[in-house]
Amino acid sequence: MCVLFILTFLWGENRFSRLGENVYLGLAAGMNLALALLYLWKNVIQAGNVFIIIPCVLGLLLWARESKEFAWCSRIPLALLVGVGTGLAMRGAIDALIIKQIQAAMTIDVTKGIGVTLSNLVLLIGTIGSLMYFVYTVKPGKTLNSGARIGRHFLMAAFGSYFAAIVMTRSTNLAVILNDYIYGFILKILGLRSW
């Protein structure tokens, strides 16, 4: 029933869709809170390590935002989170996202035939052209503009692929909802399906 409430949004926002949304948000929030607390209790507090009190106190400092006088305290746990997250992302990005990607783009395998060699060349030209499209720090000249124009076509093809992939997922979602929860329910009641 709640699924039908949510699907009524297709015909515009109404009381039923808002009801469904609020039920869904309440359940999701309850799940998040329960799992976070269970993780803290089972894996942190019950572990019995005395030094765990430091990150727990830092975590509780987040609530200091509620007070105008002590709001500055909430910056400290956030600083730790942001520092660790940024450090982890940066250290991996250089090797995984930059060096290895450039190596892969520049690799032209001549041993697998002329078709693969030409395809790898297309990949290299497309990558360089697409990168030229993102250069904003230099005044655009003839070369940069031509490269960027070629690169734009490759980027559009990439977005077309993204679009097709997203559409695949959403179609399957619709099929699951219809098969498992709407038609499945109706057919079960009519005795035409046992599962």
Place this chain on the structure above:
Amino acid sequence: MLEDLKKIYKQIGRPRFISLLMIFFVTIPILYPIGIPVVIEDHAKMAFEAVESLPPGSKVAVSGHIMLALWKEAEIGTTAIIAHLFSRQLKIVAWAILPEDAELLHGVFENVPKQDAKYGVDYVLLGFVPGEESALATIASDINAAFDTDFYGNPINTLPLMSEVRDANDFSLIVALSHAPEFYVRQWQSPYNIPVIGVSTGAGTVSYYPYIPQQVVGLVGGSKGGAGYELLIGRPGRGILATDVLNVSLLFLMGSIIAGNISMILEKRKLKGSERK
């Protein structure tokens, strides 16, 4: 009659009409399965080969990182790959870095044929750990720092399999149930050289392409990839229904693109015609 047709044509572009049409077309293969044969993707074959190449007894990590809303599509590939891991007598350590994935992985482990695998000895479900990338990095450097108990509340020092794994170096492969391969490539593949297999929905497959095959050795993408993997392991399942629906809905959407372009050409001709007058 012409006026009625014109009215219907005006309605065609409206969201409600197209939504109804979409639901109607998707209903057809659900009620009357078509059974169009599935084509096995190359990336799914690569993932299959990667699992087949591991000797029995190797340890494989499974990391749940797919939103609940998108799970049903990824479940096809996840169930197939976990069944394959059990059939190859590989040991599995699974965890979730999104809250909902712990419960979802529990559901998969309950339903998949385990080939005499014992919990605690051959496979372990550790549960949810917050922090996403930080959690992955912590698990990679020291798994005991992230978990003290498993999903069912058992202390991990009572589980024999957990005495054999300490960090990423103890694993031969990581199966990333994720839309974000860069997390796994940054925290597992790049520093520790652990091969990554991706299991994702259709939407997530495109984000894996830049990393295949150098950093990600295989990909089971969407319901089509999952159906192909089911055929490779000889266990056809839900993937077949999903591919039927995929066929019809994708054909409908292609029809929408073509119809939209025809509509644009007709409107341009109408404009030119009225300009000449």
Place this chain on the structure above:
Amino acid sequence: MYKIIKSREFAVYLTGVIGGITIAEYYFKVEAISIIASTLREWAVIIASFTMIYGTYYLIRHQMKLVYKRERGKWYYGLIMITFFSLMFLSGIVGESGRGIYSFLFNDMLAPMWIAVYAQVICFTASAIFRTFRVKSTDSLALVCAALIVLLANAPIGALLWSGIPSIAEWVNTYFSNAGLRAIAIGSGIALFVLGYRTLMGKERGALGGV
């Protein structure tokens, strides 16, 4: 000392130092740095769970205010949200993992509703496709062609219509659109590095919450 810790600059410098230690651990194999970095990572995981708790607290507090003030047209939705929140939370805390009321609420209520929210998108996408996927230039031609080829290849029927379609689609995915995707990956890697550098050097302070 108190004034220093209270200042914004202290949080910014702390971010920089912690980020620096995390990066240094990757490039320098010094035991002291590894121990400090791994401790900081464990603490970050614990603080992340507190942020989840805080986020939920903030949402429920807002809904409780609506209910308390009896805001017209909104308070009963707030009451419904709080009711279901309490049900899910209590069953998750008290019940056994993978069984009971929590499992029912998760598998038979939350999951289908969440899937339905995402399933709606395809209906809006279908109508948007009809109105916007129109070939007006060579760029849009590349977009529409790539989308059509990938759609046709991903529907297994494409292989039945013409056996060459999967090969063309594979070529488009592996080389043509992959060029754009690689450029996006490289660009995002550079952007990530630059943004990370700016954050650790204190030039981007938005991450600290605007307090």
